[in-house]
Amino acid sequence: MLEPLSGYRCPVDGTRAPAESAPWCCPHCRGPWDLDFNAGSVRAVRSGPQVPSLWRYAAALPLRPAKGTTPAVSLGEGGTPIVPMIRGISAKLDFLMPTLSFKDRGAVMLAELARRLSPQRVIADSSGNAGTAVAAYCARAGLPCEIFVPEAVTAKKTEQIRAHGAALKVVPGDREATARAARTAADTPGTFYASHVFNPYFLHGTKTYLYEIWESLGGRLPQALVLPVGNGTLLLGAALAIAELHAHRLIDTSPALIAVQSAAVAPLAHAHRLDASELLGETAAAPTLAEGIAITRPPRARQILASVRESGGTFLTVSEERIAAAQLDLAARGLFVEPTAAACWAAVGPGAPDDPLDGRSAVLPLCGAGAKTGLA
Ligand SMILES: Cc1ncc(COP(=O)(O)O)c(C=O)c1O
Numbered sequence: 001m002l003e004p005l006s007g008y009r010c011p012v013d014g015t016r017a018p019a020e021s022a023p024w025c026c027p028h029c030r031g032p033w034d035l036d037f038n039a040g041s042v043r044a045v046r047s048g049p050q051v052p053s054l055w056r057y058a059a060a061l062p063l064r065p066a067k068g069t070t071p072a073v074s075l076g077e078g079g080t081p082i083v084p085m086i087r088g089i090s091a092k093l094d095f096l097m098p099t100l101s102f103k104d105r106g107a108v109m110l111a112e113l114a115r116r117l118s119p120q121r122v123i124a125d126s127s128g129n130a131g132t133a134v135a136a137y138c139a140r141a142g143l144p145c146e147i148f149v150p151e152a153v154t155a156k157k158t159e160q161i162r163a164h165g166a167a168l169k170v171v172p173g174d175r176e177a178t179a180r181a182a183r184t185a186a187d188t189p190g191t192f193y194a195s196h197v198f199n200p201y202f203l204h205g206t207k208t209y210l211y212e213i214w215e216s217l218g219g220r221l222p223q224a225l226v227l228p229v230g231n232g233t234l235l236l237g238a239a240l241a242i243a244e245l246h247a248h249r250l251i252d253t254s255p256a257l258i259a260v261q262s263a264a265v266a267p268l269a270h271a272h273r274l275d276a277s278e279l280l281g282e283t284a285a286a287p288t289l290a291e292g293i294a295i296t297r298p299p300r301a302r303q304i305l306a307s308v309r310e311s312g313g314t315f316l317t318v319s320e321e322r323i324a325a326a327q328l329d330l331a332a333r334g335l336f337v338e339p340t341a342a343a344c345w346a347a348v349g350p351g352a353p354d355d356p357l358d359g360r361s362a363v364l365p366l367c368g369a370g371a372k373t374g375l376a
Contacts, residue, residue, distance in 0.1 A: 008033035024193040035200040041248040088361040100369035103133035106202030111137035120190035125182030128157035135166035206237025223360035230293035232304035239307040257313035264288035269315035292340030322346040336370035
């Protein structure tokens with residue numbers, strides 16, 4: 001049974017579809033869905049039982065497990081530590097998730113949704129981490145799974161996807177070519193497209209990143225959140241949770257969202273600089289060490305740009321040299337993350353010019369493990 005409150009709604013043209021039978025994208029504009037869902041309050045969570053999984057926020061999740069039904073899919077995800085770094089900046093260690101990236105937060109939601117819908121197969125496309133997370137959670141849920149990846153994906157990530165028992169489809173060309181191949185496959189009957197971009201349940205999983213910060217800081221948020229942005233799933237999840245905490249009067253201020261892109265692939269930073277509400281023209285797929293945020297045409301661009309602007313935040317871009325230096329600097333502090341996960345540290349850490357945070361307190365995610373890629 002799906003939650004009665006949950007249905008899909010297109011943020012562009014208002015088209016609606018029931019969660020049980022919706023196509024993977026809006027049939028009119030072919031864009032991603034939002035979820036029509038009023039999250040409950042997580043007020044009681046802090047005094048509730050310490051369940052080691054993301055389902056501790058069930059009150060605010062669209063797939064809350066009903067009493068007497070099979071327990072929701074879980075690998076004990078979430079509850080990652082926050083450690084102080086420098087000058088009021090803390091890092092949340094999301095590379096300590098079961099598959100070593102923050103994508104587990106969204107994958108657990110998609111696997112639970114797929115388990116309830118019982119498709120013939122689950123597919124996903126990914127630059128690596130979302131694919132490993134979906135493959136792992138499908139393994140946990142006993143669902144057959146195929147993951148589409150670009151040919152340049154890191155060998156350790158493809159090894160992990162295969163190890164979880166998923167079929168691997170390596171697509172020639174760039175990340176966009178992989179997304180196109182998956183979207184074609186997604187139209188096949190009996191397929192559940194576990195898209196971290198198009199399926200809004202993913203964002204209701206990534207929003208737990210923000211709920212955990214709120215809970216760890218004793219019911220408060222920092223003045224700024226620094227977030228890596230490719231397709232924007234962590235940033236949009238955080239924005240969703242901030243809106244929900246406000247709606248339940250659990251916070252009275254909002255952090256500025258500081259979005260970080262690689263200078264090599266920065267379509268959103270470019271649009272923000274020119275005060276545009278949509279992407280401007282085509283962005284070339286230039287090589288970058290930050291493979292996880294190398295997205296030339298993020299389908300949720302409009303929502304990402306609006307969220308950053310409304311929060312009073314901005315976009316920062318980082319060069320390849322600074323990403324590589326930030327990965328080394330973090331490792332020298334005991335934290336070995338992949339280059340993509342070092343982008344935020346490159347943007348606001350000790351190697352950043354001036355003080356891009358203007359002295360504000362901030363939390364940034366270290367959201368992918370160095371063991372998955374090695375050093376840049
Ligand atoms: C480690 C890491 N950080 C950040 C991102 C960016 O996430 P998103 O594309 O949802 O903005 C990814 C995406 O794959 C990633 O793997």
